[in-house]
Amino acid sequence: xxxxxxxxxxxxxxxxxxxxxxxxxxxxxxxxxxxxxxxxxxxxxxxxxxxxxxxxxxxxxxxxxxxxxxxxxxxxxxxxxxxxxxxxxxxxxxxxxxxxxxxxxxxxxxxxxxxxxxxxxxxxxxxxxxxxxxxxxxxxxxxxxxxxxxxxxxxxxxxxxxxxxxxxxxxxxxxxxxxxxxxxxxxxxxxxxxxxxxxxxxxxxxxxxxxxxxxxxxxxxxxxxxxxxxxxxxxxxxxxxxxxxxxxxxxxxxxxxxxxxxxxxxxxxxxxxxxxxxxxxxxxxxxxxxxxxxxxxxxxxxxxxxxxxxxxxxxxxxxxxxxxxxxxxxxxxxxxxxxxxxxxxxxxxxxxxxxxxxxxxxxxxxxxxxxxxxxxxxxxxxxxxxxxxxxxxxxxxxxxxxxxxxxxxxxxxxxxxxxxxxxxxxxxxxxxxxxxxxxxxxxxxxxxxxxxxxxxxxxxxxxxxxxxxxxxxxxxxxxxxxxxxxxxxxxxxx
Numbered sequence: 001x002x003x004x005x006x007x008x009x010x011x012x013x014x015x016x017x018x019x020x021x022x023x024x025x026x027x028x029x030x031x032x033x034x035x036x037x038x039x040x041x042x043x044x045x046x047x048x049x050x051x052x053x054x055x056x057x058x059x060x061x062x063x064x065x066x067x068x069x070x071x072x073x074x075x076x077x078x079x080x081x082x083x084x085x086x087x088x089x090x091x092x093x094x095x096x097x098x099x100x101x102x103x104x105x106x107x108x109x110x111x112x113x114x115x116x117x118x119x120x121x122x123x124x125x126x127x128x129x130x131x132x133x134x135x136x137x138x139x140x141x142x143x144x145x146x147x148x149x150x151x152x153x154x155x156x157x158x159x160x161x162x163x164x165x166x167x168x169x170x171x172x173x174x175x176x177x178x179x180x181x182x183x184x185x186x187x188x189x190x191x192x193x194x195x196x197x198x199x200x201x202x203x204x205x206x207x208x209x210x211x212x213x214x215x216x217x218x219x220x221x222x223x224x225x226x227x228x229x230x231x232x233x234x235x236x237x238x239x240x241x242x243x244x245x246x247x248x249x250x251x252x253x254x255x256x257x258x259x260x261x262x263x264x265x266x267x268x269x270x271x272x273x274x275x276x277x278x279x280x281x282x283x284x285x286x287x288x289x290x291x292x293x294x295x296x297x298x299x300x301x302x303x304x305x306x307x308x309x310x311x312x313x314x315x316x317x318x319x320x321x322x323x324x325x326x327x328x329x330x331x332x333x334x335x336x337x338x339x340x341x342x343x344x345x346x347x348x349x350x351x352x353x354x355x356x357x358x359x360x361x362x363x364x365x366x367x368x369x370x371x372x373x374x375x376x377x378x379x380x381x382x383x384x385x386x387x388x389x390x391x392x393x394x395x396x397x398x399x400x401x402x403x404x405x406x407x408x409x410x411x412x413x414x415x416x417x418x419x420x421x422x423x424x425x426x427x428x429x430x431x432x433x434x435x436x437x438x439x440x441x442x443x444x445x446x447x448x449x450x451x452x453x454x455x456x457x458x459x460x461x462x463x464x465x466x467x468x469x470x471x472x473x474x475x476x477x478x479x480x481x482x483x484x485x486x487x488x489x490x491x492x493x494x
Contacts, residue, residue, distance in 0.1 A: 019047055066281060070323040073277045074108035091314065095339040096422055096446060099332060100316060103444065106328040107318045109273060115265030116311030117445060119425075119453045121413070121460075123242050126233075126260050127156055133227050134160035134171075140289065141171045142226040142275045144203075146219065146427070147238035148175035150189040154239050162196035172287065173200035174278055176220045184245040201282050204439075218322050221438035223427050224275050229290045232271040234317075234443050235260035235425055236349075236414045252408065254380060259347075259413035259457060261425050261443055263315065270317035274441050277319070313447035320428065321439030329428045329442055330435040334360050336418050340369050345458050346416040347374040352387045352431035352488075362398040370401070374461050376411045377404035384431070386487035389480070396470040403465035411461070417454045422446055425454075 091097070100111045120126050134141050134157065141164055150158050161171045173193060180186055180202075193200040203220035225233040237258040243249045244256065263271065269290060276287055320328035337344060337360040344364055351373065353361070365371050373395065379385025392402060405411035415425040426442035428434040445451075 067323055069281050099335040103316055103318045106326060109270040109317050111314055111316040112266035113314050114311050115267045115313040115315040117313055117450050118262045119457060120260045121457055126237055130225055131156040131160040133231055134164055137164050137169045137227045139228050144174040144222055144224040144275050145239040146176045146221045147179050147240050149183055149185050149240040150192040151185055151241045151245055153241040158192055161198055165197040171198040173198050174203050177202035177205040178219055203282055219438050221427050222441045224271055226272045226275060229268055229272055232263045232268040233260050234271055236412050254408050254410055256412045257409045259415055265311045267315040267317055274319045313445055313450055316444045318442045327435045329440055337364055340364055340418045342419040344369055344371045344418055347413050348430040349376060349412045350384045350429040350431045351375055354432055365399040372401045374403045378407045380410050383487045386484045390484035390488035392473055402468040403462055404468055405465050417451050420451055421448050423451045423454045
């Protein structure tokens with residue numbers, strides 16, 4: 001009996017040692033030190049659960065086949081556009097030119113001139129404008145939303161899609177499987193889409209029995225609407241009721257505040273290229289659009305793409321996410337913050353930065369560049385909310401001004417402006433989930449007229465928000481600090 005116990009003990013110790021050594025070999029490579037350390041601690045302290053969780057969500061990348069598909073798509077786009085020089089010369093500010101080059105290498109889509117963009121911040125107006133835009137469609141409509149729900153608020157868009165189908169306009173719809181399946185009216189939405197005759201598919205479906213499986217919390221977080229290749233909508237907006245129809249949100253009276261850019265000009269084709277890439281990745285189908293015709297007949301159609309715009313803005317669309325080798329959006333955000341010389345204004349619902357973002361933001365203040373950060377006063381996701389709060393004291397001590405957007409609103413808009421001539425809007429939060437785990441899309445714009453629009457929006461935020469001071473922050477109790485710090489530790493498990 002004693003011998004058996006001894007061998008069991010030896011075996012247990014040996015297995016524990018093998019697990020620890022294997023973890024040290026497997027976990028840290030190609031991972032941030034903070035993330036690697038967090039995973040190692042989880043595996044060392046709770047080995048069985050830690051290993052199971054790591055096997056489920058330890059890899060921040062899509063399956064190899066999906067990544068190869070994205071690389072193939074990028075190569076095709078690059079080859080198509082190589083014969084058509086970018087229509088814009090180096091401009092002000094000069095530091096942005098190198099970032100534009102980086103974006104083109106990472107995301108394949110170039111900077112284009114001749115664009116116009118209008119910002120829309122009213123929720124109901126956004127739905128009405130999208131529905132009206134769909135009603136103008138003569139050829140196709142591409143609809144892609146992280147969350148897409150048929151409810152009392154979004155009925156106008158669904159009705160417009162039905163009318164488009166009745167006119168023999170092809171309507172293609174993509175929605176994230178995980179996000180939508182956890183929201184009310186999921187089955188009703190699927191039934192409605194089928195009933196009105198659109199072509200619809202789930203993005204990143206979790207269907208292991210059909211051979212469709214990846215890390216469960218990888219998500220396609222993009223929000224794109226393209227009509228006939230002539231107009232696109234990009235931003236933070238999900239196609240759902242302002243409360244997301246969740247009982248807990250309705251009980252608290254929460255309402256989401258968004259910001260969307262309506263874009264015309266060559267950048268529309270770039271936004272459409274992102275949709276087409278996702279459609280092809282999910283369905284294997286190549287859709288007939290001007291962008292695809294440019295790929296098939298680059299000598300004729302490519303020139304037409306560059307010629308459609310007569311606006312004054314230069315714009316570049318940047319896709320990012322686990323289908324790419326690098327964190328495209330993180331690299332762009334860092335470059336923009338480091339390039340700022342006069343002013344930085346950041347709006348992010350979930351501001352949980354990594355060390356590089358924190359150093360960039362606090363260094364900007366040290367360089368004499370004022371930084372304003374707009375976040376919500378209250379949160380809809382407890383862990384993210386507390387993780388975000390854990391950075392407030394450090395930011396305030398460095399001189400970052402933090403403005404709290406008032407309840408019952410969740411400031412879900414995602415944008416920031418640099419100096420007087422550069423701005424960005426899109427689907428990406430400033431947290432590690434958006435940098436590594438979510439498929440995102442960002443619109444970079446160079447042009448004073450667009451920045452003025454964004455400054456007006458930011459001034460509206462500032463007028464109704466409350467500025468958080470360091471004195472006020474230091475008066476909070478012990479338990480909130482404990483929750484904040486615990487949440488901050490879990491944010492490294494990416």
